[in-house]
Amino acid sequence: MLIFRYSARELLRHPARSLLAVLGVAVACAMLLDMLMLGGGLNASFRSLLTSAGYELRVSPAGTLPFDTGATIADADGVRSRLEAEPAVDAVAPVLGSNLLIEGDAPDRLFVLGVDPAEQGIYRLTSGRDPHDGGVVIGRELSDAGLSIGDSISLRAPGSFAEAGRRTGRFRVTGVAEFLYASSGERSAAVALPTLARLTDQPDRASLMMVRLTEGQNPDSVAAALRLRHPELEIASVGQLVETAARRLSYFRQLAAILGTVSLVVTTLLIGTIMAISINDRYGTIAALRAIGISKRSIVAAFLVESLLLCLLAAGVGLGLGLVVAEQLERILSDFPGLPSAIRFFVFEPDRLAWAAAGVLLAGVGAALVPAIRAMNAPIAATLHREEP
């Protein structure tokens, strides 16, 4: 333990050098943590979002992804009935999505979802009740704009003035909800599906169906079986949708991998340089220690502990810094167009923290090994001759 005490105090011998090394490695560690959080964060966040409402499958028109295009499923009631008749299926929640305008002096665009209030996984009520006939549930944006439960709004489907009367409806706000898939700043609302279908002239249509399976079912297997029986539909499990999204967003992972590797290289170079300078300063002392019988193993261990302490300090600072930076980046990226605002780019998981710390510690200790071993193998007598006047 005495040799370790020596290592710890040696860091204090050159406080400015040690501090700079700690700060440099801390920045690299912060970057590594952020890249690890980014690398797996989107997938984890997307999966969590898709499963949060408890529906394991998504059904959309053949060749499309949910809400990827304006295509809709025809014969929605029939499809729903047929799917509900499947033994593996517990419930089906149809959704129709469309842009409507809020009537007023300056009409505002609003994304309205038509749902079956008894079976839906699109929103979570924060106050009030579901939008049964004549009702509308509004999102936080409209609520913040001054609309309250009990207020009335007129919604109109975009189109010619000639059809305006037929395509306008007056709704009473019945509830305020959090819309799970709304992107940042998007104004959302939900009404009963038949109402929206009538307003938008899309009878018996659905943009999407969310399917809940009976207990113990494998979503991938059920999705595969359903696809065979319903070739006119695109049926995907949450896992398959996450994979598709991951492929589309693979450049985030590549970016994370490259920057994460860069941060490890920076750590290695920084610690390697600092330890090489520090060890070179002490060649004479190292030779003297070896001359008095201190083993190579003890001396290498002392240098590795020195490096480990540097990296531990840096990891402590760096992990905290990484979390703060991730939070700031998250705020910027939460406005990424087209992505639900509930999606998190940087997802904190304890294992990411552990991996970042382990990566920095291993890189640091590995970097110290080379100069330490080189110093150990320097001939003692020749080094002492050189060091002594």
Added chain:
Amino acid sequence: MRSPQGAERRRRLVEARDVRREYRLKGDLIEAVRGISLEVDAGDFLAIVGPSGSGKSTLLHLLGAVDSPTSGAIYLDGSDVTALSDSERARFRLEHVGLVFQRFHLLPMLTALENVELPMAEAGLARKEREQRAKELLTRVGLGERMRHRPGEISGGQRQRVAVARALANRPALLLADEPTGELDQSTSAEMLELFQSLNEDGTAIVVATHDLQLAAGARQQLTLVDGKIRE
């Protein structure tokens, strides 16, 4: 010190037989030690003197198993140290040889007490035992009041005393000192000689390589090296 043919009355600590040490420096072959034979027994106090570059330090390193001879044999306490591996020689030095350097080579961030404890910690002594012995040694070299000071907080002479205490940590029978007064003023050098004489009277065999005539004169035996050879 006696010649290889000398009578053996005391425990033989060092026996060097026709030892040579050559090395290459910028392509030139340097013969630092050329066929030296000598013996050091328990209780000896030998000063190796000679001009710079005469091979004093090289011989001292060979006698202390710090360096290996190009040819010849060196027996330390009866063991042929030239046949030992690197790690075995390190262990041998730790347990059987005490070394003192001109520039002390103390660890600056450890206290005097911790510096003296270091070789004992390496030898595996328990903390209490080594702390007790380190205190005794520092008191023995006159630094009982300076145990908690770091090398930067004490004088050159005191640092060299700490280095002597460190060299004695594992109770070696042989103490080797390479220019131990090289960084000290005259009066401190005289104190160092007194310390060596006192340690020698207590039974520690001492070999010093030195330019310091006062120190050399205080030794029991002297050996003069010129061009890597003993001058008769």
